[in-house]
Amino acid sequence: VSIQGQLGGLGGEMPSEECADRVTPQGSLYRELPHIINTDGQYLFCRYWSPKTKPRALVMIMHGAGEHSGRYNELAELIMNESIFVFAHDHVGHGQSEGNRMVISNFQVYIRDCLQHIDHMKEKYPGLNIFLIGHSMGGAIAILTANERPNDFAGVMLIAPLITLQPETSTPTKVFLARLLNYVLPNIGLGSIDPNFISRSEEEVKNYINDPLNYHGSVKVSFAVQLLNTVARIEEILPKITWPFLLLHGEADKLCDINGSYHMYDTAPSKDRTLKVYTSAYHVLHKELPQVTSEVFTEIQKWIVKRL
Numbered sequence: 348v349s350i351q352g353q354l355g356g357l358g359g360e361m362p363s364e365e366c367a368d369r370v371t372p373q374g375s376l377y378r379e380l381p382h383i384i385n386t387d388g389q390y391l392f393c394r395y396w397s398p399k400t401k402p403r404a405l406v407m408i409m410h411g412a413g414e415h416s417g418r419y420n421e422l423a424e425l426i427m428n429e430s431i432f433v434f435a436h437d438h439v440g441h442g443q444s445e446g447n448r449m450v451i452s453n454f455q456v457y458i459r460d461c462l463q464h465i466d467h468m469k470e471k472y473p474g475l476n477i478f479l480i481g482h483s484m485g486g487a488i489a490i491l492t493a494n495e496r497p498n499d500f501a502g503v504m505l506i507a508p509l510i511t512l513q514p515e516t517s518t519p520t521k522v523f524l525a526r527l528l529n530y531v532l533p534n535i536g537l538g539s540i541d542p543n544f545i546s547r548s549e550e551e552v553k554n555y556i557n558d559p560l561n562y563h564g565s566v567k568v569s570f571a572v573q574l575l576n577t578v579a580r581i582e583e584i585l586p587k588i589t590w591p592f593l594l595l596h597g598e599a600d601k602l603c604d605i606n607g608s609y610h611m612y613d614t615a616p617s618k619d620r621t622l623k624v625y626t627s628a629y630h631v632l633h634k635e636l637p638q639v640t641s642e643v644f645t646e647i648q649k650w651i652v653k654r655l
């Protein structure tokens with residue numbers, strides 16, 4: 348499956364010899380993998396969880412920074428078993444997609460690519476409700492994607508979304524310095540994500556560390572500034588959100604401040620909104636201690652089915 352993004356004025360046809368041997372960062376041939384080609388001509392690896400029966404809705408999963416769509420297999424299969432077609436892709440610079448690791452020219456590229464994939468799926472399955480699920484940075488992508496098409500989505504589920512900055516790590520001085528540094532040394536690292544903040548489950552921390560499709564390098568200044576700009580964009584649009592949303596956040600989350608979820612719940616005028624807080628839980632609720640993760644899965648499953 349190879350969907351050509353609308354290449355402006357170039358007629359849209361990639362010369363066949365060029366894409367015939369295009370390979371993923373891991374060396375696999377894109378022509379043998381499900382993929383889309385974004386409007387910058389970058390190949391994005393896709394995953395599809397197709398129900399055996401005729402699908403009664405579509406769900407797109409948006410992964411977070413430094414990870415990839417394969418980490419959502421369990422959640423996607425659970426939803427697929429509700430006769431729902433689940434789809435995802437690895438964002439630019441992530442997993443099996445092209446692009447320098449965790450580098451983005453502008454955060455809007457992530458949203459643009461998601462809208463391209465959504466439009467393709469809507470063509471294939473017209474008339475079906477579409478839901479979004481986003482985790483962490485993927486939650487920010489989901490919020491901004493829904494904001495661009497306020498009436499297009501039946502609901503948005505956010506698992507520990509990036510909405511606001513951690514106060515201790517992002518003081519106004521540090522924010523100012525990051526922006527200043529971005530002009531002189533955009534590629535220096537600010538430090539990498541602490542794997543111990545991912546989950547209380549030792550096994551899941553090990554899985555995160557050992558997953559070769561994850562990026563474990565440092566967050567570059569240029570990437571951090573894109574995240575800062577995104578957080579500012581979200582702050583601006585919260586009061587305009589009217590679509591249904593489900594917020595799930597760990598009380599002990601050290602990577603994305605739970606106050607961002609409280610703030611969205613209090614500020615967005617949506618009538619259909621739910622916030623569930625998981626006591627003592629860390630960031631990745633879908634890979635937390637078994638009790639938490641099973642509750643989260645059930646919560647998501649129920650929330651979607653109720654809104655089909």
Ligand SMILES: O=C1N[C@]2(CO1)C[C@H](C(=O)N1CCC(COc3ccc(F)cc3Cl)CC1)C2
Pocket residue numbers: 410411412413414418482483484485509512517525537540545555566571572574575578602603631
């Ligand atoms: O299962 C999963 N979850 C993952 C990894 O694997 C967690 C990761 C994810 O998306 N984030 C966690 C890190 C956070 C860093 O944020 C910043 C850093 C510097 C800065 F200056 C300003 C900001 Cl906002 C962004 C959001 C996805």
